[in-house]
Amino acid sequence: MAKFLHIGSILLLIAAAAVGFMNHGKYKGTKGDLETTKGQLASATQQAATSAQAEKAAKDELASEKTKRETAEAELQPVKNKLSEAETKVSTLTASVAEKEKEIESLKTQVASLPAGGAQPAAGVAEAEARIKELEAQLAESETLRKTATEQVDGAKAEAEALRKAEADRAAGLMRKGMQGTVLAYNPSWNFVVLNIGDRQGAATGAEMVVSRGNRMVGRVKITSVEPATSIADVVLSSVATGAQIQPGDTVIFPGK
Template identity: 30%
Template sequence: MKMVVRIASIVVILLSAGSLYYIHQIRTERNGLRVDKENLTTELNTTTNKLLATEKTLQETTATLNTTSNQLVQTIATLETTKKDLATMTEDRDKQKADLADTQQKLQTATAELATAKESLKKAEDTIASQAAEIAKIDGFKKQIASLEEENKTLGNKLETARADIKRMELEIEDLRKTPVGTRGRVAGVETRWNFLVLDIGQDQKVRKDSQFLVYRDNKYICKATIVSVGPNSAVAEIATDGRRADPRVGDIAIH
């Protein structure tokens, strides 16, 4: 019985010691869990902050990406324009190459023609050298021609003066042939049977043959008459039948 009690006491002691140890272990684990929780909380906060920073960075990256995309679109458009310009420049370059080739061909042709021209010039120079004496004669002829031209110039001036004098004389002669406009006279005689009348004006009043006079009486038109002969102070005129309104009378006024 005592043995049982001792064993029971030992068991109780062992259980108590085990309980204390278990309690100690639980406390130790709880403290560890508390520390782990705090660490996890700190890590969670850090991770959350990092996540927020990452989201902000992602938003900024997205905005930058959109901007970059727009710039890329513009760059592509610029690239297309540049390609077109490059194609145009290439085409222009090809044309310039063709023009250059054509110019080179023309240059070669011109060079050949220049060589031919030089050869012809050499022959011409040789010919000119052989004709130096004839050129000297030509110089003499030139001097004679210059002298003749000077004489022709003098004669030309005289000819112009003569032409001016002839023109002036022709005008004077023409003036002498015409009866001055407004010349006025009176009917001095009438012969209606022969359609003639006589005026009291003639050569002294510059009346000329074939001049036409209009006959008036009291400011009324009578007839027309054409001069057929002229004396110093009288003239005979033929009465026109067309437009004749009455027979002329002595004293009627005749106006050229």
């Protein structure tokens, strides 16, 4: 009997050990699943953060471009007003000149039609000639004013065209050929660089620049955002050789289009 009890105890211990082993296996499996879930959650969180940052960067860039367009329009508006005023002045003076020329011709015709001799005709001629001289003086003054106003129109047109071209060049990414700058910082995680050239130096959104170190080309970057004294540019990954990396201190140059 004791022998059977002893055997039964051994069997119970074996069964308990088996259950424990199985539970341990389940625990390890559950722990592994938990780690996998944590990893997936961390990855999803990182992707969400990346998307949020990208969205914010896009919104910031859009706001920056809107501000620049509004600034350009604000600079252009006074020039438009000046042009409109000058054109109105030219139009008014042209009408005045035409009116005086017409009146002068009329008086000359009147003088020519007066009969010769006698006190009355002589007085009429003298009065008409005096009026003609007065009108000719006014006509000369109007012509001078019209010439000045016309020059103002030409100047305002040239100024307006220069502002429009500057904005068009900026928007199109057209910069001065040969413009150079330096890489201030490089973010390998996001593949962008900070450059020491900005709006004051003529940097423009959309311009693509060559990155070099010494006499060797390292790659290319494309400007995505411009501040007064600095710019942000994305690295054109396909232009960077395998194993190479852009570094602070590298030179950037705009080759032109």
